[in-house]
Structure formats: C-alpha cells, structure tokens
Amino acid sequence: MKDIRDLLKCKPNHSPNTNRRSPSPSHENLFQSTKNPPSYPIISTSEVGERYTPIFKFTHFNRMQSKAFPSLFQTADNCVISSPTGSGKTVLFEMAIIKLLSTSAKAKVLYLAPLKALCTERLSDWKSRLEPHGISVSLLTGDSSYHDFLKAKFSNIIISTPEKWDVLTRSENDTMARSVELLLVDEIHTIKEPRGATLEAVIARMKTLVANLRIVSLSATVPNIEDFSAWLAKPGATSATTLKFNSSYRAVALQKKVYGYKSRANSNEFQFEAYLNSKLVEIIKTHSNQKPVLVFCSTRNSAISTAKFLSSKSGTFIPRPAPICGRFQPGLSELINSGVAYHHGGLTLEERRTIESCFLSGTVRVICCTSTLAAGVNLPAYLVVIKGTNVWTNGSLKEYSELEILQMMGRAGRPQFGKEGSCVIMTKLDQKLKYEGLVNGTEEVESQLLHKLDEFLVAGVSLGHITNAASAINWIKSTFFYHRYIRNPYAYSEVIKFKLYKSTESLLESFLRSKMRELWNSRMIDIRDKDFVCTLYGTTMMKYYLNPKSIRELMKDANLDVEQLIDKISESPEFEEIELKSMEKQLFKLINLQPNIRFKTKAKPETSADKIKILLQAEPSGTEISNFQGSKTLAPGFNCDKVIVAKKSHRLLQAAIAIYQENKDLSSLESALYLERCLTSKAWESTYLELRQIEGVGLGGAQKLKENGIDNLSQASRLSREQFSQLKIRNAEKVFQSIKSFPDIILQSAGACIAVNGQQIQESIKISVLTKNTGYERSSLIYLLIKNMTSNNLIELRTFSTKYCKKIEYDLQTKAKRNDIIQITASFNDHVGSTKTTSIVCTETEEDSGFSDDDELEIMLMQREKRRHEGDICGTSKKSKRDTSQTIEEDLFTDVSNNNISFTSV
Numbered sequence: 001m002k003d004i005r006d007l008l009k010c011k012p013n014h015s016p017n018t019n020r021r022s023p024s025p026s027h028e029n030l031f032q033s034t035k036n037p038p039s040y041p042i043i044s045t046s047e048v049g050e051r052y053t054p055i056f057k058f059t060h061f062n063r064m065q066s067k068a069f070p071s072l073f074q075t076a077d078n079c080v081i082s083s084p085t086g087s088g089k090t091v092l093f094e095m096a097i098i099k100l101l102s103t104s105a106k107a108k109v110l111y112l113a114p115l116k117a118l119c120t121e122r123l124s125d126w127k128s129r130l131e132p133h134g135i136s137v138s139l140l141t142g143d144s145s146y147h148d149f150l151k152a153k154f155s156n157i158i159i160s161t162p163e164k165w166d167v168l169t170r171s172e173n174d175t176m177a178r179s180v181e182l183l184l185v186d187e188i189h190t191i192k193e194p195r196g197a198t199l200e201a202v203i204a205r206m207k208t209l210v211a212n213l214r215i216v217s218l219s220a221t222v223p224n225i226e227d228f229s230a231w232l233a234k235p236g237a238t239s240a241t242t243l244k245f246n247s248s249y250r251a252v253a254l255q256k257k258v259y260g261y262k263s264r265a266n267s268n269e270f271q272f273e274a275y276l277n278s279k280l281v282e283i284i285k286t287h288s289n290q291k292p293v294l295v296f297c298s299t300r301n302s303a304i305s306t307a308k309f310l311s312s313k314s315g316t317f318i319p320r321p322a323p324i325c326g327r328f329q330p331g332l333s334e335l336i337n338s339g340v341a342y343h344h345g346g347l348t349l350e351e352r353r354t355i356e357s358c359f360l361s362g363t364v365r366v367i368c369c370t371s372t373l374a375a376g377v378n379l380p381a382y383l384v385v386i387k388g389t390n391v392w393t394n395g396s397l398k399e400y401s402e403l404e405i406l407q408m409m410g411r412a413g414r415p416q417f418g419k420e421g422s423c424v425i426m427t428k429l430d431q432k433l434k435y436e437g438l439v440n441g442t443e444e445v446e447s448q449l450l451h452k453l454d455e456f457l458v459a460g461v462s463l464g465h466i467t468n469a470a471s472a473i474n475w476i477k478s479t480f481f482y483h484r485y486i487r488n489p490y491a492y493s494e495v496i497k498f499k500l501y502k503s504t505e506s507l508l509e510s511f512l513r514s515k516m517r518e519l520w521n522s523r524m525i526d527i528r529d530k531d532f533v534c535t536l537y538g539t540t541m542m543k544y545y546l547n548p549k550s551i552r553e554l555m556k557d558a559n560l561d562v563e564q565l566i567d568k569i570s571e572s573p574e575f576e577e578i579e580l581k582s583m584e585k586q587l588f589k590l591i592n593l594q595p596n597i598r599f600k601t602k603a604k605p606e607t608s609a610d611k612i613k614i615l616l617q618a619e620p621s622g623t624e625i626s627n628f629q630g631s632k633t634l635a636p637g638f639n640c641d642k643v644i645v646a647k648k649s650h651r652l653l654q655a656a657i658a659i660y661q662e663n664k665d666l667s668s669l670e671s672a673l674y675l676e677r678c679l680t681s682k683a684w685e686s687t688y689l690e691l692r693q694i695e696g697v698g699l700g701g702a703q704k705l706k707e708n709g710i711d712n713l714s715q716a717s718r719l720s721r722e723q724f725s726q727l728k729i730r731n732a733e734k735v736f737q738s739i740k741s742f743p744d745i746i747l748q749s750a751g752a753c754i755a756v757n758g759q760q761i762q763e764s765i766k767i768s769v770l771t772k773n774t775g776y777e778r779s780s781l782i783y784l785l786i787k788n789m790t791s792n793n794l795i796e797l798r799t800f801s802t803k804y805c806k807k808i809e810y811d812l813q814t815k816a817k818r819n820d821i822i823q824i825t826a827s828f829n830d831h832v833g834s835t836k837t838t839s840i841v842c843t844e845t846e847e848d849s850g851f852s853d854d855d856e857l858e859i860m861l862m863q864r865e866k867r868r869h870e871g872d873i874c875g876t877s878k879k880s881k882r883d884t885s886q887t888i889e890e891d892l893f894t895d896v897s898n899n900n901i902s903f904t905s906v
Contacts, residue, residue, distance in 0.1 A: 043069050052098045055129050064249040065091050071241045073099045078215045078232050078240035082225045085410035087249045089218045093184045096216045100182045101135060101156065109157045111184040112165060114195065114403060116141050119159045126157065140164050162199040169205055170459055170542050178209050185217035188228060190403050191480055192445040197452040204478045208465055220406055221441030227487065231480045252413040253420045256439045260432030269397055273302055273388050276426050277309045283385060287422045291382030292359060293366045296408050298391045300344040300370060306387065307342040307368040311335045336364055343369040371404050380414035382421050389427040389435065402438055446491050447481035454548045457515060461525050462534040462542050472512050522552055540658045544651040549573045554659050560668040562675055563599040570612040574648045578641055580611040588614050590628050596621035598684060615645040619682040622689050622699045649679060666787055666794040673783055677832050685832035686712060693831060695738040696731050704729065713833030747826045747836040779803035781829040786812060789821040816842040
C-alpha cells in the first residue's frame with residue numbers, strides 16, 4: 001500500500017485569489033427607495049403561454065415578479081433572488097418551471113426546502129394548481145415509501161428536504177438525480193444554521209452530477225448575497241444573475257420592533273417568560289391597531305398560561321365577543337368567549353378548526369400558539385409577537401433558528417388587514433442587537449460545512465468525486481464554504497490554525513490533507529492504485545447515514561454481549577438531542593424496575609444514556625406508559641423519544657452487523673442479530689411476548705395465552721383448532737389462522753465436511769431454507785449465520801430476501817478439521833420465534849446431518865451437485881438486471897419493522 005503522505009503531496013493548480021471581486025454586469029442591484037419606487041411595466045401572466053396561464057390565480061404579476069420575469073422566464077441563467085417574506089417569491093420558481101417544461105414536457109425539477117412542513121405545504125399548493133395542467137408533482141421525505149420513490153422517478157417535480165436528497169444521492173447508480181435539469185432552492189440562507197451543512201453539500205453534489213444544471217435560489221434579505229451568486233455561477237461565468245429586492249416590494253409593509261428586557265439575577269427561563277406576560281398587554285395595545293394578533297410561545301403550557309393571562313385582561317384591550325358553543329377542553333370555551341384562545345398540537349382536530357374559524361371571522365382576536373403553527377396552518381394576522389427567543393426542544397433550551405423566526409414573522413401583515421402589519425420580538429437585553437440584525441438582514445451568512453466535513457469527504461470518495469488531494473481541493477472549491485473562507489478566513493479558525501505565514505489557499509490545502517489523513521488513519525478510506533477508495537467502514541457510515549464518531553465507537557470493542565451492545569448504542573452520538581429531564585426521572589425509575597426490562601441501568605436513571613437504554617427496551621418489554629402514575633403529561637414526549645430511538649437504533653444495528661461481520665467478531669455479531677430481530681419485532685425472543693407478533697393478539701392477548709400455558713410461538717403453532725378454541729380468546733378463529741400463516745423456516749443440510757488424517761481440506765456443504773408462508777406477503781430478510789463451534793470462529797454470514805426467494809439453496813465452502821462442529825443458524829431480521837439451528841460434525845466419512853424441525857414440516861430434499869460459484873443463491877430462476885436494480889433501489893426504503901420505520905428514514 002502506498003503511504004498516504006506520498007498521495008497527499010499532489011498539489012492542484014491554485015485558483016486566482018478572489019478576495020477582490022469586481023462587480024459583475026449580471027448583478028442587478030434592485031434595492032429601491034421605499035419612498036420613491038420606480039415605475040416600470042407590470043407583466044401579464046399570459047406571457048407564460050396559453051397552456052400555463054391558468055396556473056396563476058391573478059392576471060398580472062406584481063412589481064417584484066414583473067421585474068424578475070426577464071431573468072427567470074426569458075433566459076436559462078442561474079439566479080439568486082433576495083426578497084422579503086410576503087413579496088410573492090414562490091411565483092419566481094413557477095416561472096422557471098414553466099420555462100423548462102415549455103421546451104421539454106418530460107423534464108425533471110427538484111425543489112429543496114429546509115423543513116418538512118414547507119415541503120408538505122408546497123406539495124399541496126402545486127398539486128392543486130399544476131397537476132391539472134399536466135405537471136406531475138411528488139414528495140420525498142424521511143417518511144416516504146418505496147412506492148413514493150417510484151412515483152418520483154416519473155414526476156416532473158420532486159419536492160424534498162436536503163437530508164432526504166443527501167441519502168438518495170449517495171449512490172453512484174442514482175439516475176434520478178442525474179436527470180434533474182432545474183434545481184430550486186428555497187430559503188438558501190439557512191445554510192448558516194447547523195443543518196445547513198447538508199444543504200450546502202447536496203447543492204455541490206448536484207453541480208458535479210449534472211453538467212448543465214440550472215439553479216434558482218430564494219433567500220431572505222442578507223448582506224452577502226453576492227457570495228451565493230459567485231458560488232452558484234454556471235461554469236465559465238463569474239456569478240449568477242443576482243436580483244435583490246428590499247421591503248418596499250412587500251405587498252404589505254411590515255413594521256419590525258425588537259424589545260430587550262433585563263433578566264433578574266438568579267431567575268430561570270420560566271420566570272423570565274412569566275415576566276414577559278406583564279409586558280404583553282401594553283405591546284398588544286400599542287402595535288395591534290385593534291386587529292388580529294398571534295403570540296408565539298416556547299411551549300404548549302406557556303401558550304395556555306399566556307392565553308389565560310390575556311383573557312383575564314382582555315376587557316382592557318379587546319372587546320368581548322358574542323359567546324359561542326362547542327365541545328372543548330376544560331377552560332378553553334371560556335377563553336374563546338373572552339376573545340382569546342390557544343392553539344397547539346395537543347388539541348383535537350375539531351378544536352383546532354373551531355379556533356381557526358373563530359380567528360378568521362374575528363370572534364377570537366388573539367391566539368397564543370407554539371412555533372409549529374408558523375410552518376403549518378395559514379393563519380394571517382396583523383400583529384405577530386414572538387414572546388421570548390428560546391424554545392424547549394427535546395428537553396433542552398435552545399434559541400429559535402433564524403428560519404423559525406422568519407417563518408413566525410411571515411405570518412404578520414396581510415392585505416385583508418390594510419397596507420401594513422407589525423412584528424414584535426421580545427427577548428433578553430443582551431440579545432437585542434442580535435435580533436435587530438436578524439430582522440433587518442444585516443448579519444452575514446457563514447458556512448457550517450466544517451461541522452460535517454468528515455462525513456461529506458467520505459461521501460465524495462465513495463461517489464468517485466474525490467480520488468486524491470487535488471480532487472479534494474477541487475471539491476471544496478465547489479462549496480459555499482470556499483467562497484466565504486476566501487472572503488473571511490478568520491471566521492474559520494479550524495483552518496487558519498495551521499501556519500499563519502502561509503497563504504489562504506495553502507492553509508486550506510494543509511487543512512484538507514490533514515483531514516484526509518485522519519480519515520485514512522481511522523480506516524474510513526484506503527489507498528488503492530494511487531487513488532482514495534472507501535473502506536467497508538466508510539461505506540457503512542454512508543449507507544446508514546451515521547455520524548463518523550458512531551462508526552468509530554462501533555469499531556472499538558469486541559466480544560460484546562447483548563447488554564454491552566445496548567450500552568454502546570445508548571451512548572452513541574446519534575442521540576445527542578435526547579436528554580433526561582428532571583421531571584422524567586421518577587417515571588424512568590419505575591419503568592427500570594419492571595421485570596420485563598431485561599437489562600436495567602446500574603443505578604437509578606440519571607443520564608441521557610440511561611434514558612435511551614430504557615427506551616430501547618420499552619417496546620420488546622411490552623411497556624405501556626399509561627400504567628404508571630403521573631405519566632399522562634409525559635406520554636407525548638416519551639412516545640416521541642421512543643420513535644426517535646427506534647429509528648436510529650435500527651440504523652446503528654445494521655451498521656454494527658456490517659462492521660462485526662467484517663471484523664469476524666462472532667460474539668458481537670450474534671448479539672447484534674439477536675437485538676435487531678427483538679427490536680424490530682417488538683418482543684424479546686423465547687418469551688410469551690413473541691405472541692404479540694400474531695395479528696389480533698396484543699399485549700393483553702399474549703398475557704392471556706401465557707396464563708393458559710402458551711409461552712411462545714412454537715407452542716401456539718402446535719395447537720389444533722379445537723384446542724385453540726378452548727382458550728376462549730377473542731376472534732379465536734382469526735387468530736388461529738394468523739398463527740398458521742405466520743412465517744417459519746425449514747433448515748436442513750446435506751453433505752459433510754470430510755477430514756482426512758486430521759488435515760484441513762475444503763469441501764462443500766449444502767443448505768436449504770424454506771419459508772412456510774401461506775397468505776403472509778410481507779418481505780423479510782433471512783440471516784444465515786455459519787460458525788465453527790469448535791474454534792468459535794465466524795465462517796460466514798449471508799442475507800437472503802424472502803420476496804424473491806421462497807426456497808434457497810446455498811453452497812458453503814470452508815476448511816475444517818476432523819471432529820469440528822459447524823453450526824448453521826437461520827433467523828428472520830424482523831421476527832422472533834422462528835430461528836432454526838442445525839449442526840454438522842466433520843468426520844472421515846460422509847454423513848447426513850439431522851434436521852431441526854422434521855416433525856413439523858415436510859423435509860425438502862436437496863440435490864447434491866456443486867454450484868458453479870458461491871454467489872449463486874436462488875435456485876428457482878436467475879433474476880434479471882432489472883430485478884437487481886429494483887432491489888438496490890428498494891433497499892433505500894425497505895420497511896423493517898411493524899411500525900413502518902425505515903432504516904434510511906432521517
């Protein structure tokens with residue numbers, strides 16, 4: 001192997017220093033005076049052509065849209081548009097879409113937005129307006145199925161999040177991404193937020209994958225919009241077309257005010273928020289102009305308490321409405337009848353709709369709500385008040401993101417309330433200047449790419465975009481980070497910590513070489529034929545969308561038992577956002593004491609890792625939180641955290657299986673396989689909880705079967721119809737049929753390892769696995785684990801899909817000594833209770849081995865001739881290339897649990 005130091009000596013050609021950028025003729029400085037905006041022609045929507053004119057619900061574009069029309073519709077240039085919320089920016093995307101589809105009806109467009117809620121909103125709007133005119137629209141997010149993926153392949157417009165598109169484009173064989181001709185990026189200024197690193201990497205990847213890609217991006221007002229233009233320029237151009245519009249282009253002028261309040265010494269966040277209530281009435285009186293008001297609060301409880309406080313003062317600043325009748329939560333009807341209400345996800349659909357209707361009709365004048373309303377229901381208001389700039393997220397206090405602030409502000413000021421609106425931010429005194437800069441658009445956008453650079457360098461190596469030091473530097477030059485680093489290197493101290501006497505470019509080269517060396521030292525990448533290549537560890541990190549630290553932790557230890565593996569998963573960096581709240585400690589202490597929790601924390605739960613360890617076991621242990629005193633208020637958070645832990649632990653276990661197989665770590669591999677099938681099936685193996693897998697049998701039914709002496713699936717499957725009917729189980733016949741159709745495995749072997757004079761030789765072993773599947777259609781994976789019991793070594797792990805192979809024949813070739821015992825175990829990835837094991841003893845003469853379940857099922861005889869090579873799996877027929885491609889694509893969306901949790905859902 002070539003030493004990495006030799007490979008890293010390769011130097012690319014230096015790009016000219018871009019610190020001094022001359023103004024580009026393609027830049028249009030459209031900042032206009034609010035007092036004297038220029039006059040120019042307003043363009044009719046008929047200019048887009050007769051076929052697409054009906055898409056728009058108006059006859060003429062507004063001032064901003066008319067000014068942008070020539071750049072968006074009459075050219076194919078890349079465009080960067082900076083415009084305030086409420087100016088009609090979305091129409092600019094539609095101009096670019098129509099421009100493309102007018103020339104190619106089958107063209108593909110990709111729309112990226114940072115929030116799932118924004119994607120859903122855009123899907124609803126475009127499906128209603130575009131699809132009637134032959135423009136198909138589809139959505140791909142973390143919740144999407146394989147069916148959604150297939151639909152997207154044939155849609156004109158794909159709506160997605162950066163994280164989902166990152167997952168989909170981490171494959172060299174991704175043809176869908178290469179077919180995109182127009183990339184629409186909404187809220188591109190969110191690159192400055194921690195999640196922005198993914199958006200930046202995805203845009204850079206799309207620029208590499210698609211040679212003549214057109215990019216149109218929309219941004220809030222930011223001072224360094226030219227950096228985006230330089231980054232998104234087409235090859236050969238110095239910048240993209242830049243369109244900048246100030247607040248005078250809003251349909252309704254928005255007055256923005258930030259109030260800073262001094263926090264009392266020793267007061268906590270709850271006390272500060274309660275203090276803000278005392279200032280709220282005066283703010284509403286001053287800024288609302290007797291028109292509708294939205295007050296955004298940090299939590300549901302805060303929204304309720306704020307509404308109650310305002311209700312008690314409502315006679316002083318809003319008139320009392322006529323009383324209304326309805327079925328509401330206790331106290332809510334009284335609030336509504338005072339002209340105030342609260343709105344959050346805990347309300348019923350009927351309650352939410354009634355409140356929204358009352359607000360739109362004017363019966364309710366003030367709604368206190370959480371920030372989720374800003375990205376969901378369209379409730380316009382004259383005044384928006386953001387009461388406090390901190391929010392509780394996953395048990396910890398964090399500041400609102402810039403996008404969340406702008407989304408909330410965007411609800412203020414609508415034409416039905418006049419020509420102006422108002423927004424007020426209430427924050428701490430030391431935060432006032434920061435938020436004044438945010439609302440006025442004076443804060444420059446910096447890149448966050450360095451926080452996830454390791455991950456995206458490995459992705460570049462895997463895709464073949466980075467093969468050596470020179471291509472690594474060329475890749476970094478395709479990012480927004482590069483343009484900001486050249487302009488403002490001191491914002492990136494991690495890079496300039498290298499020798500300061502070097503030039504800016506040389507510092508960056510040194511930094512990148514050190515990063516590639518770190519990846520090589522940690523075995524994420526390797527060097528073959530003078531090129532960087534991904535190792536299995538790097539590929540595993542890519543495939544399962546994991547933090548590089550998580551992979552390194554899984555690589556550290558060996559010979560783990562099940563509890564040690566659970567501890568390792570519980571301490572994974574993937575769960576950094578989950579914290580154990582003080583109010584939850586008593587609940588988790590009680591759950592930890594339950595007998596079904598197999599692996600208890602060493603002491604009473606005190607850490608986040610303790611919480612995750614218990615959450616991990618909650619489903620397979622049959623834990624029902626409603627059984628615990630005081631759990632009602634904690635149930636939503638508990639269930640939310642449980643889903644997050646389930647999703648991420650499945651990806652971690654898949655990565656663990658791949659790593660332990662590569663390392664030949666038999667003990668850890670067996671622990672990972674066991675834990676995966678228990679978590680996916682939501683039942684501990686070899687316990688009565690196995691019975692929960694049967695359709696129609698819940699936790700209560702499983703307990704009743706246990707009381708009747710039925711402790712597992714195997715015992716239940718032996719019962720006759722008459723015996724089962726005597727158990728007095730509800731829907732006994734249906735449950736009986738479910739048991740009989742539940743998938744099972746027949747495992748048999750033919751042939752033997754033959755040892756001659758105690759010397760190792762190579763011989764063939766044949767194995768057949770059959771799924772007893774009458775009426776059960778779900779596709780599962782079967783793991784075939786083969787080990788040498790005598791030496792306790794892993795021989796092989798094979799994976800088969802029951803979707804394509806109902807009967808599997810497999811030739812094993814290995815070396816074995818006389819009297820060695822070869823054990824073969826077949827198990828499902830998503831069921832417990834069906835695992836089968838058989839053994840072969842290596843002797844001097846050929847002996848047929850026994851079978852694991854010959855009393856239960858008809859034994860399938862096997863042919864003894866050898867296959868041409870080890871990789872030939874399915875004996876029924878060879879699968880075509882199309883089936884293989886479909887299998888690869890479907891793996892991205894394989895449903896591996898009863899709860900529709902995909903390994904790749906992020």
